[in-house]
Amino acid sequence: IEKDLQATISGDDGGSVNKEALRQAVVNTLERRLFYIPAFKIYGGVAGLYDYGPPGCAVKSNVLGFWRQHFVLEENMLEVDCPCVTPEVVLKASGHVEKFTDLMVKDEASGMCYRADHLLKDYCKDKLEKDLRITSEMAMELKEVLSKLDVLSAEELGACIKKYGITAPDTKNPLSDPYPFNLMFQTSIGPSGVSTGYMRPETAQGIFVNFRDLYYYNGNKLPFAAAQIGQAFRNEISPRQGLLRVREFTLAEIEHFVDPEDKSHPKFSDVAHLEFLMFPRDEQKPGQSARIISLGEAVSSKDSKIVDNETLGYFIGRVYLFLTHLGIDKNRLRFRQHLANEMAHYAQDCWDAEIETSYGWIECVGIADRSAYDLKAHSEKSRVDLEAQEKYSEPREVEKLVISPVKKAIGLAFKGDQKKVLEALEAMKEEEALKMKTDLESKGEVEFYVCTLEKKVSINSSMVTISKEKKKEHQRVFTPSVIEPSFGIGRIIYCLYEHSYYMRPSKDGNEQFNVFRFPPLVAPIKCTVFPLVQKQEYEEVSKVISKSLTASGISHKIDITGTSIGKRYARTDELGVPFAITVDSVSSVTIRERDSKDQIRVDVSEAASVVKDIAEGVRTWADVWSAFPHHSSGSADE
């Protein structure tokens, strides 16, 4: 198995056995060192709920800190912080109450619940992998099912389950027809029990409902972005895939509001030169895979433009920089465009940052142009305008359609129905009105369908005048488009664990040590302080260094146990600690870098500030490697 692991880690394609073994090795290390803990473990745990233990919590806090620096601070975004408890009306407007569902089937005898698509997926994969007798037609059919699993309706899923005779995996009992199960955790707000609430399934809605205030705060200027970091909740039917599909998770979301008529971005040129794996919609066919494309080309090339607009492209580039800075391997990161049937009807374009792990390609960041959908939905439901204005520097002349019904004539003709006829006339769209105008001019009378009356009525030229008039306008009022990069923080962190993990043999080759190659930015602890041997003076020097690290805000660990220095290094390599300060004299100490195991020698008084500089990105290891004397210690590091 160790060889397999090595193969997997070094990138050879060893197939699914290797992936399983790698995952087991990573997950064992993560659980043993408390990067995460199944939540409420002493009570048997709850599927889909996890705790972050001390190192995991520190990694998360570092990732969020960098997110704030890279996005919020860099772009001057307006960060907000809204409650998780959300009243029903908000999530009705957003569509979550009606549509945020997965299709579920129930074991008809035991009542156990399953996700319908999961059962079908398992069936197809199992047949394809293990049943050697299936015909090639059948194999084709199953592959076809697998490819459209995400878009099957309840009826289609039900038909497949019936056709293949799929039963409940735990009991082999028959299954119910698939039916939608809403994934929101429901609760009740206040003591009366009449006010339904939900735990938010995403943080975005808190920003949309505040658009008006935020727009004002930004000096009534577009574009601007708001951002939010917070918990979100999805009551998954049957959580699988460990840390990747959970019932409570941290989202970091950006809502960038922009004029739908101008989605250029002033800083696009900063990212246009980037090249990375992209997987455009049209290329997502069997046998094809993502290819390296220049972002500038992808957005601006006239013939082969694949990203809808500059702002969307800018965020794709910034997300690429964010993820690779954290330590995600750029060769296992791709940006995949949503297929037309994957996107919501209102979406203009949508790209997922997908990261390759032992579970396959995992969606970690979604970057969507959601057009004006969300603001319009909330505006309609709340009856509060969520719009922006563009003031013209000079008034503009525009042609406007004017529909003027003649109340008296309509009243005489339609009596009790007059109000409905009047409203229907006024509500005509431009095209319809212009046709009526032409028809009235030529025929004097037209048939007109009034939907509120559910019948046609006869309209003549005395009842309405329709004209196009020129008007001066001083501003344009419109609903902004929203471009939304949405980050699943827990998923990114899990992928980072897999990409950062490697094993290296001990010097004698008899043991394998686990290492996480976290960059200092991410590392849960930046540095350890070890007296080389148990000696009063060394301990005191260690404490002095520890104190100045604390004062500089550098998280570190001091280990004065008599354990061999090699073991102490190995223990902290496993936590991904990038630097170790070893006190082997009272005047100078060594600093060891985790991955190269190289050591430099620095004065006691300088040790903390050297580590601080590297941890904060002011200097690199290469900088200090060339600035300080090297220290070689043959026997220590084992």
Add this chain to the structure above:
Amino acid sequence: IEKDLQATISGDDGGSVNKEALRQAVVNTLERRLFYIPAFKIYGGVAGLYDYGPPGCAVKSNVLGFWRQHFVLEENMLEVDCPCVTPEVVLKASGHVEKFTDLMVKDEASGMCYRADHLLKDYCKDKLEKDLRITSEMAMELKEVLSKLDVLSAEELGACIKKYGITAPDTKNPLSDPYPFNLMFQTSIGPSGVSTGYMRPETAQGIFVNFRDLYYYNGNKLPFAAAQIGQAFRNEISPRQGLLRVREFTLAEIEHFVDPEDKSHPKFSDVAHLEFLMFPRDEQKPGQSARIISLGEAVSSKDSKIVDNETLGYFIGRVYLFLTHLGIDKNRLRFRQHLANEMAHYAQDCWDAEIETSYGWIECVGIADRSAYDLKAHSEKSRVDLEAQEKYSEPREVEKLVISPVKKAIGLAFKGDQKKVLEALEAMKEEEALKMKTDLESKGEVEFYVCTLEKKVSINSSMVTISKEKKKEHQRVFTPSVIEPSFGIGRIIYCLYEHSYYMRPSKDGNEQFNVFRFPPLVAPIKCTVFPLVQKQEYEEVSKVISKSLTASGISHKIDITGTSIGKRYARTDELGVPFAITVDSVSSVTIRERDSKDQIRVDVSEAASVVKDIAEGVRTWADVWSAFPHHSSGSADE
């Protein structure tokens, strides 16, 4: 009103009218500048739910960042991050399912719900303040009721409501008897609907259930502390007091695990010299108030020891430092000890950090010695040991009680009941066993109550031997005590707003400007960059400075509008921005300090680093004031 405000702000006791006016002025500024926003405002809002807008969110993030530095990093605490969704079993063990309630009354006709103690409090206050005809006996009685409002039982509250004829405030309808309403938001985990969950009412339980793993992570050593920052939820019956009593809030909690036999603290001497307002239990009598006490005295003085132990005292001191560093006025901060009837039965001692605001003294941090209660409760319910061991350097001889039932004799005597009798004998407490031993020696036979049989049985000397034996023990096994400092972050922030707010008149005295005197640590934006006048070169310099501020991670705002410099200063004073860089040449710029309005002149290239140093506490304004030339600008700052 302005005069009243000035009086209040400058500390004169202007009574409740002034307090109301101050609060209105603060709250208006906070809402207008989006420090906070009633959540879901466009839908009419939900009582007790608030959003933090951009400056509020930044203040919160700064407060939490400092909390991490001051507590977690400084004390090497183990930070964890657990889910909000919590299964019922955990909250049954902790006692929340049974006891986390408020007493509620219902309007019998409309169904509207009220907190019983709130209605009684309002009635008493109203009578005392407005009804001039009440007798002095009645006044005494009402004051008495007010003083014990927190400890009244449902029956007592109900009796008062009946006696005073209190009706529903909105309708004057009669009210139901008071009954307990559980304050947890309830939900259901998973699709089947059979697994009840709650949104956690505190973060502490997530730490307790992980004690075993955390103890192991800490090398099986005590003392150590775990910490958690996260959302908590309380479904208040009728939230009042704006940001102080809300339904969802951020808690920061520390659970410090310590040997119950040794609660000394190695760093207590670091805080022993602190002196501040303390309000010991025995002094909380009418007419008395908190007095300045030295912490060292409070903990160690033999005659007048008022804080139970050093560790509790250490945290009281650290909390004092934390709050005053943030900008809480030490003259309006007191540590109040809980009265005996306020504490849970298991608590050893408990102190609240209370901050004085326009609403009165507000509990913002609770610091409790909770003994071993929580760990024992979870250990019992989960059947997992949550214990610590102290290994003795040398084995110790201890006397141990040994109860050895004689199975054969018991079997013969009790047949089908033998197992229950056996277990009951083995479960005897030391005292009971020793009494049986004496009785058996004197009488040969004793009556013994077996609770599982619900009857007495007769035990004779052939059935059991009881002895005290000397044994060598290598370690002591015990349940650690927990000392818990628990911080209501939202409350601290609101108090900070009130303590930081002041008004100052414009130069001509015709206007009043709002200012928040946040220390740089807390300020939502550290610095603004203003070109003095609209001029291409100045704008470019501003952008260069802005860029280096971003690179240093210093949040700032650049304002290139042509608005007068005085107005731009006033706008940002209202956000508590401590420094303003004004670009009035291409070689050097001025930096203005918010409260003194003093200005220094620095080179363009230095501007960002000077602000960074002050913002990060490396230098103070006094340092730079003495290091750089002063700049006086008579007309600018209006």
